[in-house]
Amino acid sequence: xxxxxxxxxxxxxxxxxxxxxxxxxxxxxxxxxxxxxxxxxxxxxxxxxxxxxxxxxxxxxxxxxxxxxxxxxxxxxxxxxxxxxxxxxxxxxxxxxxxxxxxxxxxxxxxxxxxxxxxxxxxxxxxxxxxxxxxxxxxxxxxxxxxxxxxxxxxxxxxxxxxxxxxxxxxxxxxxxxxxxxxxxxxxxxxxxxxxxxxxxxxxxxxxxxxxxxxxxxxxxxxxxxxxxxxxxxxxxxxxxxxxxxxxxxxxxxxxxxxxxxxxxxxxxxxxxxxxxxxxxxxxxxxxxxxxxxxxxxxxxxxxxxxxxxxxxxxxxxxxxxxxxxxxxxxxxxxxxxxxxxxxxxxxxxxxxxxxxxxxxxxxxxxxxxxxxxxxxxxxxxxxxxxxxxxxxxxxxxxxxxxxxxxxxxxxxxxxxxxxxxxxxxxxxxxxxxxxxxxxxxxxxxxxxxxxxxxxxxxxxxxxxxxxxxxxxxxxxxxxxxxxxxxxxxxxxxxx
Amino acid sequence: xxxxxxxxxxxxxxxxxxxxxxxxxxxxxxxxxxxxxxxxxxxxxxxxxxxxxxxxxxxxxxxxxxxxxxxxxxxxxxxxxxxxxxxxxxxxxxxxxxxxxxxxxxxxxxxxxxxxxxxxxxxxxxxxxxxxxxxxxxxxxxxxxxxxxxxxxxxxxxxxxxxxxxxxxxxxxxxxxxxxxxxxxxxxxxxxxxxxxxxxxxxxxxxxxxxxxxxxxxxxxxxxxxxxxxxxxxxxxxxxxxxxxxxxxxxxxxxxxxxxxxxxxxxxxxxxxxxxxxxxxxxxxxxxxxxxxxxxxxxxxxxxxxxxxxxxxxxxxxxxxxxx
Numbered sequence: 001x002x003x004x005x006x007x008x009x010x011x012x013x014x015x016x017x018x019x020x021x022x023x024x025x026x027x028x029x030x031x032x033x034x035x036x037x038x039x040x041x042x043x044x045x046x047x048x049x050x051x052x053x054x055x056x057x058x059x060x061x062x063x064x065x066x067x068x069x070x071x072x073x074x075x076x077x078x079x080x081x082x083x084x085x086x087x088x089x090x091x092x093x094x095x096x097x098x099x100x101x102x103x104x105x106x107x108x109x110x111x112x113x114x115x116x117x118x119x120x121x122x123x124x125x126x127x128x129x130x131x132x133x134x135x136x137x138x139x140x141x142x143x144x145x146x147x148x149x150x151x152x153x154x155x156x157x158x159x160x161x162x163x164x165x166x167x168x169x170x171x172x173x174x175x176x177x178x179x180x181x182x183x184x185x186x187x188x189x190x191x192x193x194x195x196x197x198x199x200x201x202x203x204x205x206x207x208x209x210x211x212x213x214x215x216x217x218x219x220x221x222x223x224x225x226x227x228x229x230x231x232x233x234x235x236x237x238x239x240x241x242x243x244x245x246x247x248x249x250x251x252x253x254x255x256x257x258x259x260x261x262x263x264x265x266x267x268x269x270x271x272x273x274x275x276x277x278x279x280x281x282x283x284x285x286x287x288x289x290x291x292x293x294x295x296x297x298x299x300x301x302x303x304x305x306x307x308x309x310x311x312x313x314x315x316x317x318x319x320x321x322x323x324x325x326x327x328x329x330x331x332x333x334x335x336x337x338x339x340x341x342x343x344x345x346x347x348x349x350x351x352x353x354x355x356x357x358x359x360x361x362x363x364x365x366x367x368x369x370x371x372x373x374x375x376x377x378x379x380x381x382x383x384x385x386x387x388x389x390x391x392x393x394x395x396x397x398x399x400x401x402x403x404x405x406x407x408x409x410x411x412x413x414x415x416x417x418x419x420x421x422x423x424x425x426x427x428x429x430x431x432x433x434x435x436x437x438x439x440x441x442x443x444x445x446x447x448x449x450x451x452x453x454x455x456x457x458x459x460x461x462x463x464x465x466x467x468x469x470x471x472x473x474x475x476x477x478x479x480x481x482x483x484x485x486x487x488x489x490x491x492x493x494x495x496x
Numbered sequence: 497x498x499x500x501x502x503x504x505x506x507x508x509x510x511x512x513x514x515x516x517x518x519x520x521x522x523x524x525x526x527x528x529x530x531x532x533x534x535x536x537x538x539x540x541x542x543x544x545x546x547x548x549x550x551x552x553x554x555x556x557x558x559x560x561x562x563x564x565x566x567x568x569x570x571x572x573x574x575x576x577x578x579x580x581x582x583x584x585x586x587x588x589x590x591x592x593x594x595x596x597x598x599x600x601x602x603x604x605x606x607x608x609x610x611x612x613x614x615x616x617x618x619x620x621x622x623x624x625x626x627x628x629x630x631x632x633x634x635x636x637x638x639x640x641x642x643x644x645x646x647x648x649x650x651x652x653x654x655x656x657x658x659x660x661x662x663x664x665x666x667x668x669x670x671x672x673x674x675x676x677x678x679x680x681x682x683x684x685x686x687x688x689x690x691x692x693x694x695x696x697x698x699x700x701x702x703x704x705x706x707x708x709x710x711x712x713x714x715x716x717x718x719x720x721x722x723x724x725x726x727x728x729x730x731x732x733x734x735x736x737x738x739x740x741x742x743x744x745x746x747x748x749x750x751x752x753x754x755x756x757x758x759x760x761x762x763x764x765x766x767x768x769x770x771x772x773x774x775x776x777x778x779x780x781x782x783x784x785x786x787x788x789x790x791x792x793x794x795x796x797x798x799x800x801x802x803x804x805x806x807x808x809x810x811x812x813x814x815x816x817x818x819x820x
Contacts, residue, residue, distance in 0.1 A: 039670055066644065199675070201667040219669075421599040422639030422646075424669055429587040429595050 037194060037207055040070045040181070041425065042415075043218035045188055045208065045231050047073030047080075049095075049163065050387030050404035051224030052170035053108065057412035059177040060108045064416055067425075070181040070216050072208065077184040081175070083168040087117070087284075091162040092250045092364040094289040095401040096268075096281065098158050104409045105166075113176075114161070114169035120284045121156040122266040126352065130273040130322055135352075157268070160281050160289065163401070187211040191221070191234040205426075206234065206382055220426040221383050222411070224404075227373060229389035235380040241373035241392065246276050247299035249292040252364040253314065256356045258286050269354045271318055273325065276370075278317045280354045288354065290314060298329050299367040305335065310365060311357045312339035318353045320346055374446055379435045382426035384411055391442050403442055410437045568717045569654050569685055573710045577632065578657035580758060584633030585665050590758050591633070594706065596799045598635050600792060601705060601734065601813070602643070608730050608788050608815035609701075623647045627699040627724050629686055630707035634662035634679075640703075641672055641679035650699075652682045652689060659683045686720050698726035704733035709767050715776060722784075725818040731784075732815040737808060738767035770807045770814065777816050785817040 042058065044051045055071055058064045085091065097105075097119075105111040128135040174180055190209040194202025194217045206221040223231025232239060259266050259282060266282040276293030283289055292302070292314075302313060312335040316325055324342050328335050373392040378385045387404030411434045417423075418430040425431075583589035609621050622645045631637045631651035641649040653659050659681050666672040672679045682689065692698050702725045711717045718731075725731050770789060777784040790813040791806030806812065 199667065199673050200670055201664070202670075204668060417599070420643075421602045422642040423599070424638070424642070427587070 037202075037215040037217035038070075038181075039068070039202075039205075039217045039219075041067040041219045042069040042222060043072065043206070043208055043216045043220075044069070044222040044224055045072045046222075046224035046226060046229075046387075046389070047071055047075065047077055047167070047171075047184065048224060048226065048387065049166050049170065049401055050389075050408050051222070052167055052174060053105070053110070053405060053408045054222060054224060054386060054412060055180055056110050056170055056173050056177065057104075057108045057408060058415065059174065059179055061412070061416060063419055064412070065177075065179070067415075067419070068181075069179070070183060070218075072186060072188060072210065072216070073182075073184045074187050075184065077171060077182065080164065080167050081171045083164045085118075088287075089361060090118070090252045090283050090287055090289065090364075091164050092252050092289065092361075092366055093163045094160055094250075094281065094283070095163055095166075096158040097161050097166075097405075098399075098402045099156060101402045101405040102159055104405055108173070109177075110170050110173040113172040114165050118162060118165050118284060120160045120266060120282050121158070122160060122268045122282050123155050123157060124261075124265065124267040125157060125270070126267060127270045128272070128352075130271045160268075160283055166401075183210055183212060183214060183216070185212075186214070188225075188230050191230065204381055218382065218426070219424065220415075220431075223383065223385040223389040224387050225389050227371065227388045227392045229385065231383060232375060232385055232389050235383040235385075237375050237377055237380060237383075237385065239373045239375040239391075241371060244276075244293075244370040244372065245296065246293045246370045247296050247367040248370050249290070249294060249299050249302050249365065249367045251290045251310070251314070251366075252283070252361040253280070253288045253290055253311075253357045254359040254361065255286045255288055255354065256358050260351050260355065267354075269318065271353075273317065274322050278314075280314075280318065288357075292317065293370060296369070301329050303365055303367060306333065307360050307362070309333060309335040310360050312336040314357045314360075315339060316342070319343060319348050372446060374443065377435060378407070378439060379428055379431040381428055384431055384434060386411055390438075391446060393446050399445055403445065406441070407434075407438050410434050568687065568711055568713070568720070570710065570712055574655045576758075576761065578655045581633065581655075581658045581661040584635075584658065584661050590761075591635070593794055593800075594632075594635055596794075597734075597792070597811075598639055600790075600800055600802070601636055601703070601732075602639065604734075604788075604790050604813040604815060605701060605703075605730070605732050607790070608732060608817070611788060612728070612730075612817060621645060624700040626650065627702045628652070629702065629704050629721055630710075631662060631681065632658055634665060634681070636703060636705055637662070637679060637681070638666060638669070638672060642669075646678065648677060649679045650682060651679065652684050652686065654683070654685050656683050686717070686724070689724075691723055695727055698724050698729065700726060700729045702729065702731050704731070706734055708733055708735040709762060711766065714768055718776060722780075722818070727818055727820055730815055730817050732813070734811065734813045736762070736767045736811050737769045770812055773814050783818065783820055785819050788815040789813065 042055075044055055051071065051073070055069055058067055058069055102111060105114075124137065126135070126137055187210065188208055189211050192207050192209065194205035194207045196203050202217055206218045208216045208218060208221065210216070221231055221234075223229045223235070225231055227239075229239075261267065263285075268279065268281050270277050270279040273294075275295050275298060278292040278294075279290070281289050281291070292299075294302070302310060305313065313325075313328060316328060316335070316339050320328075320339070320342055324346070328338055331338060371392050375385055375390045378390045386407040388400070390407060391403060393400045393403060411431075414431060414434040414437075415425050417433065418425040423430040580590060584591050586592075587595060624645055625647050626637075626640050626649040628637045628640065628649060628651040631653045634651060637649050637651035640646055651662070653662070663681050666679060666681070674680065702721060704721060708714055708717070722731055774787060777787060789807045791803055791809065792800045792811050792813065793803045793806050793809075794800050794811070800811075807814075
């Protein structure tokens with residue numbers, strides 16, 4: 001499918017670019033050199049976690065540090081760079097970073113630039129079925145005694161972290177490395193192809209036109225530009241998928257304490273409700289972050305509630321039956337009272353669920369639609385897609401950002417190999433290893449998350465008893481559990 | 497059954513030098529077929545049926561070279577590879593195996609350079625000057641010219657058609673622009689290329705990839721090519737051993753059954769065995785060092801794999817350092 005024209009900022013289909021190019025050339029031959037494009041080895045569109053990690057990886061590696069690289073980002077990066085919050089306030093956009101992602105960030109020298117006191121490792125996962133109560137517990141075989149601090153390292157399942165902490169840390173690392181031409185606060189107005197001159201034939205090189213008037217000609221154009229990637233449209237790559245008709249509601253929560261096992265052993269909780277999974281993930285101290293996948297109507301209700309009623313709904317989501325919960329979604333207000341009455345009549349083990357939420361931080365309740373998208377390919381001639389531009393995953397496994405880091409690590413390695421073997425880093429021949437390494441792995445993960453979502457969306461029918469047997473069986477089977485935990489920890493999947 | 501066709505003494509009589517142009521070896525694949533035909537009036541010792549006579553007439557040099565300029569070039573080879581010109585850079589075209597093999601060439605060259613006695617000093621591993629003989633569409637030449645350790649690449653091929661493709665393709669990369677001096681294509685044969693007078697001005701690395709199997713008189717050809725290596729430099733080549741396996745894989749399967757490479761790409765009788773190459777270089781006395789060898793196997797779908805011992809069977813790399 002050819003890319004569509006967004007007028008004024010044309011993402012132009014390949015055939016149309018031919019005529020544009022002619023115009024461009026005409027314009028050129030008779031005008032001054034003022035508009036001569038700047039030639040770069042890598043132009044990365046998108047300054048999110050994926051784009052920033054890629055540039056950091058390229059700059060940090062002596063093999064690729066000679067490449068001429070540029071970053072294009074629509075936002076003003078100064079705000080990200082100077083991002084700061086008081087120690088008792090947390091952004092509502094958090095992600096779980098797997099140990100594999102953290103190792104990668106360490107290897108490119110970025111991890112130390114994060115505000116580490118705002119990063120929370122967790123060591124256990126409690127996952128259960130909201131309809132049947134079947135439960136699975138993930139931990140790395142810890143005894144009940146909290147291990148010594150250094151021992152905790154190896155037992156970490158993942159790290160909870162604010163996305164802004166990551167992008168801010170990456171930017172600091174990039175500033176330290178230097179050598180990146182940064183075009184921030186600049187929108188991509190159009191992407192066409194480069195010119196042809198007597199000496200050079202850049203007709204297959206993407207030419208990025210910025211709102212600032214700059215023109216960047218790219219040996220390799222990297223689309224790290226999110227789910228609605230203009231780079232992907234330019235390359236004519238479609239990203240089929242579907243909307244889940246679910247929204248993810250996020251919020252920063254204050255809990256009654258720092259967790260059932262204290263500050264040393266933190267626990268992540270996820271309960272599968274018929275409307276979708278609700279997850280409570282530990283942040284430093286008494287704080288947690290919420291990711292609640294639910295229907296758009298329920299999400300609208302949750303966002304409209306008073307802070308007190310919202311807190312009651314979150315507590316209810318981990319404790320009350322799906323029927324009670326459904327009823328409380330129909331109330332306009334008064335969920336706090338409703339909850340305190342119903343909880344008295346709901347038998348539960350308080351230590352099997354998160355501690356009580358006592359407050360929600362102001363302005364942190366938000367929601368976004370959930371989608372599954374997978375691009376048909378990640379590469380085209382002189383184009384590579386990473387992160388959300390390549391795939392959007394259901395957040396229930398907390399893998400989205402990690403998949404993006406995995407893409408970046410693989411693409412950086414692919415570029416390094418191409419450089420050491422004299423290949424043109426932009427051609428598909430050089431990019432093929434990236435595609436073959438990442439596509440299948442991402443596809444498996446997207447499929448697993450999608451099936452899990454569908455499996456647990458049913459509140460009755462033949463699947464319900466089966467999935468409980470499944471969850472209990474998984475819990476009893478150590479090898480399968482460690483397989484699942486290794487996936488969650490981002491360890492490479494060995495298919496063969 | 498190709499081999500069966502070759503019962504006749506082959507290099508016999510070919511008429512006069514192709515009126516073609518200054519041929520020379522060719523390309524990557526094409527290579528140079530030596531002496532094209534032309535040149536010789538003599539017959540080389542015939543090899544009769546290859547399956548029976550196992551050695552290629554390695555020592556046979558054409559005795560009377562009427563036209564030394566075209567000594568290595570075989571006209572048929574040139575026209576075969578010229579016809580492939582348009583698809584040379586198509587990553588999914590018939591040259592795909594060559595594209596996939598290219599990174600291994602660099603790995604092998606690095607391995608060779610690292611065995612030089614002076615490899616610890618950067619002078620022998622940086623600022624390198626390459627001569628790529630039979631460069632074809634420039635797959636290796638372009639890649640060598642991009643390496644930071646390269647000072648310059650001179651790439652020659654006798655086919656003007658294919659060199660036009662090479663030059664045109666190089667325009668797609670500003671790094672390779674002629675004014676930057678990293679890559680120069682010359683339409684010539686090795687016989688016509690002037691040999692730098694001072695040995696020190698000769699090349700650090702002379703490469704001959706997938707060329708030798710297209711050359712009619714390998715010994716004479718290697719004599720000439722070897723002269724371009726500076727003392728301390730390396731001659732690095734890759735070719736195919738003449739075995740039943742290579743006949744089966746490169747002729748029957750690759751050309752006839754799967755059509756992976758175009759029919760007529762290879763002439764099995766021209767394949768050169770690793771021990772024949774060893775013998776050739778050993779016969780030159782102390783001029784050349786002990787060879788480095790690496791056998792590779794093409795696995796469809798997975799690309800080229802280094803397989804120890806496979807140099808006796810099929811495709812292999814061969815590198816030898818000029819000591820004096």
